[in-house]
Amino acid sequence: MYSGIALLFKLFFRIFGKAEVINKEVLPKRGPFVIACTHTGWVDVLCLGATLYPLKINYMAKKQLFDHKFTSWLMKKLNAFPVDRENPGPSVLKIPARLLSNGEIVGIFPSGTRATEQTALKQGVITIAQRAGVPIFPVTYIGPNNLRELISRKKTHLIFGEPIHINTNEKKERKYYLEILEQKLISVSK
Template identity: 70%
Template sequence: MYYIIAYLLKIFLRIFGRIDVYNKQVLPSNGPYVIACTHTGWVDVIYLGTTLLPSRIHYMAKKQLFDNKLFSWLLKKLNAFPVDRENPGPSVLKIPNRLLSKGEIVGIFPSGTRTHEQIALKQGAITIAQRSNVPIVPVAYKGPNNLKELFSRKKPYLIFGEPIYITSKDKEERLYFTNFLEQTLTNLEKEISNNS
């Protein structure tokens, strides 16, 4: 079901123009790894997923998105799993760690929310990569964020950064790499702006 929906969405997006993708060659040839992407709307999720095809991404998504039964069914078919951001429990780490142990790719939007503002990244993405001993790939997106912007043919861009390898499991290193990831994503966003 994942591939059917993903390829249909890819065809749908192509109606509005081709996405420019930079540095995709830096991606590991296969999983496991964590992919951390900037998040400004629901469209970036779809562009990221279709760009990585035939690789599949398992997305962390806020639990409120699963309240609607039909939408919950669709999200689960697209390999999304719910996370309670306000009261994070063991599943916040357990589910992604289990997926990574099976060689899967886990997608995280480390800002924790859809926003255009510069906010401190949460440590979740780094913690998961650190615990599972896998690289984390930073990705920045610029482009349409909703149907109106899609229909206006706003140009989409994705840029991948070099994989980040967490070299230690202590808390100080976690903070360092959280800040490093935040700065890397900022730099990637600037690079997109310069290329667009």
Template identity: 55%
Template sequence: MYSFAARFLKIFLSLFGRIDVYGKEHLPQSGGYVIACTHTGWVDILWLGISVFPTKIHFMAKKELFQTRFTKWLMTELNAFPVNRENPGPSTLKIPRKLLKEGKVVGIFPSGTRTTEDVPLKKGAVTIANLANVPIVPAAYVGPNNFKELLKRKKPVLIFGEPIMIDQQLPKKEKIDRMLHILEKEMTSLQTGFKSKVKK
């Protein structure tokens, strides 16, 4: 189902303009890792999944998307797993940690919600990467966020940064806070850096 959906969506979205992907060479060639991407609309989720295919991303998704039998089946088939954003439980860490240990890729949007504003990142991505001892690849999406913007053929761009490894020698709180600061800085830099180049 995942492979079929990825191929179909690539054809569908390409009708509105092909995506430019930068920094894909930064993606680790083996082992599990976390992709932490900016999140401004539903389109970025689709392009992120398509851009790394045939590598499959296991997305963390809000539990509300799993409430009906059909949507639960669909989300599961698309490699998504639920998280209660208001009251995260043990599974919030257990499921992605298990996936990463199996060498799989976990996709997380650290802003916690779709927004075009600068908001503090949540610690989930960093905490999960720390527990699994895997790198975090920062990513930024610039482009159409909804169907209206797709129709305007706004150019989609996805930029991957270099993997960030957590310094396991630091005390737990310090390393989480430091990594969160580095991740936030890198994601902002990728996004604003590209936008400034376009303006020139």
């Protein structure tokens, strides 16, 4: 189902204004790695998935999206897994660790919520990448946030930043790497 939806949205984005994709060549041809993308609405999730296809992303998503039977089924078909942001448990680290150890790609929206303002990035993305020993690729999405803006052909940009390699042997604090990620997300959007 993931493939069918990705192809459908690839076509949809071509019809309603192809996204300008910048620096995608920095991405490896396969996982494991973490994608850390800005998050301003549901369109960025679909645009990112369609742009990276045939690579498949396993999305970390808030657990409320799994509350209803249909949306839960759909989210699982789109390779999303639930995270309780208010009471994060061991699964917050275990699920992405298992996926990354299987060579897969994990997509995280480090602001933790849809936001148009800069919000403090969550440290989870650093912890996950550090424990798995994989790079983080920062991605900035600039474009439509809803169906009306998408149909009106609002300009869309998806900008890939250079990878962040976290040296697991160094004693640098997560805050150091978080600042690097934040700087890269801001710099690629300019």
